[in-house]
Amino acid sequence: MVTIKDVAKLAGVSIATVSRSLAEPDKVSEKTRNKVIQAVEKSGYVANTLAQNFRRRRSNTVLVLVPDIANPFFANIIQGIERVARQFKYRVLLGDTQGYDENERIYSDLVSHKQADGIICLGRNIPFPYRKGRQSLDPAWPPFVMACEYHRDIPVPAVGIDNVAAAEVGVRHLLSLGHRHIAYIDGPEDSILCEDRLQGYKNALKSSQLRYEKGLVVQGDFTLASGYRAMTTLLQRKQRPSAVFCANDEMAIGAMQACRDAGCELPGDISVLGFDDIVFAEYTSPRLTTIHQPRNEIGERAMTLLLDILSGASPAANRVILPFSLELRDSTKRLE
Amino acid sequence: MVTIKDVAKLAGVSIATVSRSLAEPDKVSEKTRNKVIQAVEKSGYVANTLAQNFRRRRSNTVLVLVPDIANPFFANIIQGIERVARQFKYRVLLGDTQGYDENERIYSDLVSHKQADGIICLGRNIPFPYRKGRQSLDPAWPPFVMACEYHRDIPVPAVGIDNVAAAEVGVRHLLSLGHRHIAYIDGPEDSILCEDRLQGYKNALKSSQLRYEKGLVVQGDFTLASGYRAMTTLLQRKQRPSAVFCANDEMAIGAMQACRDAGCELPGDISVLGFDDIVFAEYTSPRLTTIHQPRNEIGERAMTLLLDILSGASPAANRVILPFSLELRDSTKRLE
DNA sequence: CTGTTAGCGCGTTCAG
């Protein structure tokens, strides 16, 4: 292995000069710099990152905590993170927590062990212990930002969309089609993002002077299967809803299947509205009307935000709200 | 920051003893070990991984090169890798290559920079330069294994299924339903895995004394959109196929959409057969008949294989072939 | 079984 010493010898300079020429080129005279660069090329020197990291006390790595990497929604966010990370020479360490806090703990330990400089959290939990009711960012926490979700009490830097507004827009769309009996298939209980969507759903109902009916809200967990189950439950009501709003596309796709299995026509008997706009949404039958989130951009902005924090600069904004849009397709239809 | 020195002082032993007590506990007397452990707990010491990695000259990290992380098929494999990695205290570094060789290069450099100890490659290329026609593993290459794909000439350790056999089983199923005009929507050109599937397709045709017709094979790139386009092309033939075998589920789902848009009934007019058995396959309409691959296990075995190689033990087997199964659902139907 | 010692490869003072 060729080390900085070899290069120094070859270039006839000291190792300090080699180090400087590479890290802070402008602090070195052009002449020496060229000598060094030549020596580097000739020897095929590449700095030993392990040694660099050790010396610099950082890893140039960010940890991405994903509740479920198999969820295509998260995958797109990771893509965004990855792109920015690569651009800034950062590495992305993947932590698939499978929804277990315990795993989050394991992974966030990586930061205290210096294996990662910061964390991007795609799930809904802060991966460090903290007192319930805490209202401020603990300075002892490592740099981290949340993507999609955010925290109700603690001002954690976060990137996402306005979920209340998005849900409201979606449900208003259903209302505008004449639906009055609209169900909501919710996501996991402790997801603030789902609470927001529920709130948007309620707001929309209210704006049409409709009463919020608890029985029309069924809980799922973002999976296809849970959407199927939830819809099955809803279809057993004496009065079936004429439309259903789902907290994500996968549950919507599951719900559609349940409708078909129950002999309902789509969208004739039931309109279905999704959330996220995953690629598959365009390939369902009927094509799924849904709320589009800029997933790649969410990832990019989250990484950028984390980079800001890591560089010590106060982040441009603590909470980044990105635009969403209602993607009209064929799964919602005017009530006849 | 509390270092190994502090612990040594606190425990009244040398730093070497602390190091040993933690890394090789059985080489230390129980008494000293306990002293050390107490000191560790009292001081809250955590070893600096950066220093350890530097000293040990390895990172306990594997790099996973993914052609497209948004593809749910890969996501499941990564899950498997992740699980085993966590179990063995390895970290997973993610490299989304987006199909660019250039990116693969960037990432595989991480290994030479000691940032990763080995590579698991989910794509179809060997991420290092090598002479075309090379027939053996270059000892200069870092430890790596391929999952799903493998290499035609070079005996790269690989995990996957028997794609020829799997495709043959699938197409024979179509044949057994009376189909004689069976199309194949192929994957990317340089995918050996797709070549194998094509071979299986040909074998099946041959077993039924059917002629292989080039026009019935259309190329896609594994995406939903490409499946849609490919099917559209196929539907424009004077004689439409009565069944189509797709190299993956996403293309199959795209193809189904194309059929619907063209007014074909599914599976009445056209039977569709997928490959992979991604979760969405059960939620299409009709439910997609497809070939199931044990994705999680592929990931697990790939990681295990890499671990074997890293530990110097000659891997139990150089090529691991896992079982597949034909998942009969509703998208294939007897020809009437 | 334990302690002493010598670096790993690099970044970073501090003089010059």
Add this chain to the structure above:
DNA sequence: CTGAACGCGCTAACAG
């Protein structure tokens, strides 16, 4: 602008 020298925190001989 450049070089000598130190040490980051830890592991791995080696000697005792």
